[in-house]
Amino acid sequence: MDQEPQSARRTKTPAEIILETPGIPDELKKKLLPIISALTSGGRIMASLIARGPLLGITGSAGKENIQGEEVQTLDRIGQDTFCQLLGETQKVRELLSEEEPLPTLFPQADPDGLLIAMDPLDGSSNISVNASIGSIFAIFSPPPSSDRGEIFGGDKRKLIAGAYILYSASTSFVIAVDQKTYLFTMDPSFGGEFLGTGEPLHFPSGGKIYSTNESYFPLWEKGIQDYITWVKSGRKPVMTSRYIGALVGDLHRNLLKGGIYLYPAEGAPGKNHGKLRLLYEAYPMALICQFAGGIATDGDRSILSIKPGSDLHARVPLIAGPMDLVSEFHTKTGHPL
Ligand SMILES: O=P(O)(O)OC[C@H]1O[C@](O)(COP(=O)(O)O)[C@@H](O)[C@@H]1O
Ligand SMILES: [Mg+2]
Incomplete structure (x- = not known):
């Protein structure tokens, strides 16, 4: 019974796709790769905690409200702390805006040409306590020229270069849109928690109902x-x-x-x-x-x-x-x- 189905064989990681994409300049790859590694590491940590949620006692409320006036769940806080720490450690993120914090977190030690990230660290909070699908969402921007620091997330000078989400469900998915393509990866717990995909871009099927x-x-x-x-x-x-x-x-x-x-x-x-x-x-x-x-x-x-x-x-x-x-x-x- 320990036979693996053929479809579980290793294909491509998100890093391999980024490295192989000629449309992404090398300078951008140097920033994106550690950021994507932070997102997938965070996804592994979150998936592991979510899988044991009721046993760890983390499926309830944190007992306070966020900036949106919504009740903060313990996992909202854990998601915030996990992704904030991992993204800060890359030194490739200058500022991180989160649903959970009124103002962006600044990373003064980061590369001055680092990227900007806006995230919802735990989407679908009301599903946590009932073991239904939840996720994490990320927007990755290149910053405006440094003289425009005050308007870093506002205005029209920063550019959205990638969008990604992690879906925590029966399996854990990582979906990223970059350089005109959207890719899907699935976390393989028997392969060190690596996210693996076919490398083929996703397309909405037509005729959906x-x-x-x-x-x-x-x-x-x-x-x-x-x-x-x-x-x-x-x-x-x-x-x-x-x-x-x-x-x-x-x-x-x-x-x-x-x-x-x-x-x-x-x-x-x-x-x-x-x-x-x-x-x-x-x-x-x-x-x-x-x-x-x-x-x-x-x-x-x-x-x-x-x-x-x-x-x-x-x-x-x-x-x-x-x-x-x-x-x-x-x-x-x-x-x-x-
Ligand atoms: O209960 P409603 O109004 O349908 O809202 C559901 C929507 O709220 C959200 O859960 C966002 O809320 P959170 O990010 O605070 O969890 C969306 O993901 C979802 O589509
Ligand atoms: Mg949320």
């Missing part, structure tokens, strides 16, 4: 979105089916592999009239992942990647994300053609 949204907010949505949801359930041919995990990483991952549209419009949970998902560390990285997989992410009107962050580093945006065919259909139906 999944829509993912928290439909309990239906009465709060604008009429165009209500009409679209009614249509996908009863007017569209073929009709679509609903799947919603309640963690962006899990919902987007399924839709990326199966073909599906994710919708978190404005007017979500009460008080979330700008949507719920944060631009810099949720919508941006997922938009890049979608775009490099042949899809698109919008706020219902314009591309997420065309939105310039303002002074609020934790600003929220509506998010509509998925393959081109489904997002384009949504835009046509709601009167905002792409």
Whole structure:
């Protein structure tokens, strides 16, 4: 019974893919490689802790609120500390913005030309205590010229160069979008926890029939979105089916592999009239992942990647994300053609 299935054979690591990509300049590779190593090491640590969560007593609340006014879970804190420490140690990250901290963490010892990272260290907090899918999300930016330090995450002078997430589920996945391609890796615990993948870029399949949204907010949505949801359930041919995990990483991952549209419009949970998902560390990285997989992410009107962050580093945006065919259909139906 110790026979390994053929498909479990070693293929490529994220570092091998980065090294082999001619479109990534060598100077950038020198920064990206240690950063990706920090993310995958953090993923291994988090996956191991999550797997033993109830035994370690870490699946509950930390007893305080974060900057968003949301209850902080113990694993939110552990994710914050783990990724912050590992990314700081690379000396290739100048500043780290996190959902869990009001202001970016500065790393004064880092390479002055180091990169900027925005992260949600633990996405889908409400799933922790029920052993459902959760994740970590990262946006990696090149900084503006050093004279512009004050506006390091805002304005339009920094550039999004990679987006990544880790999904903690029955297996642990690492997905990264860089240099126009999106790749999937799976952690192999029998291979030192290495993340391995085929090296083939991911593409959204076309013709998907999944829509993912928290439909309990239906009465709060604008009429165009209500009409679209009614249509996908009863007017569209073929009709679509609903799947919603309640963690962006899990919902987007399924839709990326199966073909599906994710919708978190404005007017979500009460008080979330700008949507719920944060631009810099949720919508941006997922938009890049979608775009490099042949899809698109919008706020219902314009591309997420065309939105310039303002002074609020934790600003929220509506998010509509998925393959081109489904997002384009949504835009046509709601009167905002792409
Ligand atoms: O309960 P809702 O309003 O549907 O929200 C679910 C959404 O909130 C999020 O969990 C974000 O919240 P956290 O990052 O604070 O865990 C998204 O991942 C998810 O899609
Ligand atoms: Mg979170």
